[in-house]
Amino acid sequence: MSKTILIVGGGLAGTIVANGMCRQLNSELRNGSVNITMLGTTETHMYQPGLLYVPFGRIREAELYRDQRRVLDRRVNFFVDPAKHIDVEKNQVTTEKGRTFKYDYLVLATGSRIMPQNIPGMAEAGHWFYDIEGARKLRTALNNFEGGKIIVNVNAPHKCPVAPLEVTFMLNEFFKGKGMSDKVEITYTYPIGRLHALEPVAHWSKPEFDKQGIKYETFFNTESVNPEKKTIRSMEGVELPFDLLITIPPHMGQQVIIDSDLGKGGWVPTNTKTLHREGSTNVFVVGDTTNIPISKAGSTAHFEADVLIDNLVSLVTEGAWAREYDGKVFCFVETGLGTGTYVWFDYKTPPNPGPPSQMIHWFKLAYNRLYWLSARGLL
Ligand SMILES: Cc1cc2nc3c(=O)[nH]c(=O)nc-3n(C[C@H](O)[C@H](O)[C@H](O)COP(=O)(O)OP(=O)(O)OC[C@H]3O[C@@H](n4cnc5c(N)ncnc54)[C@H](O)[C@@H]3O)c2cc1C
Incomplete structure (x- = not known):
């Protein structure tokens, strides 16, 4: 049989x-x-x-x-x-x-799938890059952005633990490259009391954010977004204004x-x-x-x-x-548009991100192409 x-x-x-x-x-x-x-x-x-x-x-x-x-x-x-x-x-x-x-x-x-509709106002006012329509729309919004407050709002659970950090670093460098650093303020929000669920990654990213002038608001569990007022509110009672909201929506299976x-x-x-x-x-x-x-x-x-x-x-x-x-988990982490680092960990070993380098960024770009071999079982 x-x-x-x-x-x-x-x-x-x-x-x-x-x-x-x-x-x-x-x-x-x-x-x-x-x-x-x-x-x-x-x-x-x-x-x-x-x-x-x-x-x-x-x-x-x-x-x-x-x-x-x-x-x-x-x-x-x-x-x-x-x-x-x-x-x-x-x-x-x-x-x-x-x-x-x-x-x-x-x-x-x-x-898994993204559920922006689970938070009032998020689907109407938010941008994201977790599906192709969202990523396209965000591309247009970034190209048309003339300056102001950007919020990178992280909700849990979500896939790819490092993508919110990556997009924040990339945004910062994107606007620096356009000569707009003094016109753009980026604030990253995270639901628990540090910048990342993985403690060593949180410890590594905080001085990087400080160095680059990226603001943050921790213990921020999103309650609602007001599309008219352009504000986002947390269950902890904090309200932040934005000109552009980039969200990592909560996920479900x-x-x-x-x-x-x-x-x-x-x-x-x-x-x-x-x-x-x-x-x-x-x-x-x-x-x-x-x-x-x-x-x-x-x-x-x-x-x-x-x-x-x-x-x-x-x-x-x-x-x-x-x-x-x-x-075992291994993730490349983009730390800008031309540098990256990586984290690997397993049930017994915590992650330990190293100093960013151009070479690791190139490895990530190479893997983006090699993925098709890996999906075929050849890598
Ligand atoms: C923006 C972004 C950046 C990311 N960056 C990284 C990264 O740098 N590194 C990394 O490791 N991961 C990254 N990820 C995460 C990674 O893509 C996912 O974790 C991975 O795809 C999960 O694989 P999966 O097979 O479980 O789910 P998926 O790859 O999502 O596959 C699930 C499949 O099931 C199908 N399906 C759903 N319902 C049904 C049904 N009823 N019947 C039949 N089929 C169904 C779906 O159509 C889909 O094809 C990223 C994800 C995103 C969105």
Whole structure:
């Protein structure tokens, strides 16, 4: 009997898992003892980290997209047909188009989504770069900006833990380059009592902000935005005026996770090491969809995917377990338009950002192009 591995979600994690398994299961795919099926929402695959560069005109939009069928190993059965209901008792997923897919192993890789609409006034008055429409709109706003107060407003939870810091540093340099430093005041707001959830990153970024004259307001949990008055208000009672609001909106998991009763807010309770959905032995969770209390990042998704590939291949071919996820995350951090640093950490080792350099910035730019090899499982 053929074993079916069903992957729901064809973003970063789902694609790496699918391609990685194909590379290791050559003979099983050839003799038909295994089949790999993926359900996705679109024909295109987007490289989301590239969105950071769109507002600054530093990447062409076409570089962000590839045809998903070309990114995927041709042996993956790919359906553009979003999952509508996931039934982990019956081992089946039903889709928007009315199909039913049975599985032996299920991989949940549906990612996360931004929810500006969850904060009154934010969708009307805010700019963001977490989707292509927002990034385009922000590009126009930056090009037309004549000076005034910019607020970079961070809400939790959100994916890419360092993107808010990166955009703040990049904005500062962008306006410096235009000779507008004396006309622009940037204030960064953060929900807890320091500049970043990761303590060493908070300690590193504070003197960098001070040096560059970037203001900050911590313990700022956004309550509402007033589009007419152009003010943003926190639950702590602080009100800040702005001329341009750039927000990292709060995120949620996908509706199908909520509707299938698999996790509050769309986050699936997940074993931190085995990546099993809590309570299941044949359902795995990977990427932003987990409720694991570490950064929601592409690198997290990639390291988790590598572990999952080894475990699924080992389970299917040898009936045994291979290895556990150690919480590894690696993120490049842009510290301007021409310099960068990086952080890496795991469950046991805290991050330790080093001094910024041009070389690390170039590495990040190179990785932006190499991503397509990494998604194919070649890197
Ligand atoms: C602006 C920005 C900058 C970033 N920068 C970095 C960075 O520098 N470094 C880094 O490591 N990470 C970065 N990230 C984060 C990174 O892109 C995500 O963490 C990563 O994409 C998560 O992978 P995923 O597979 O879990 O989710 P995704 O890549 O979002 O994939 C989820 C997929 O599931 C699909 N899906 C949703 N619902 C359904 C359904 N019902 N049925 C079927 N499919 C469904 C979606 O269409 C999507 O294709 C950045 C993100 C953004 C937005």
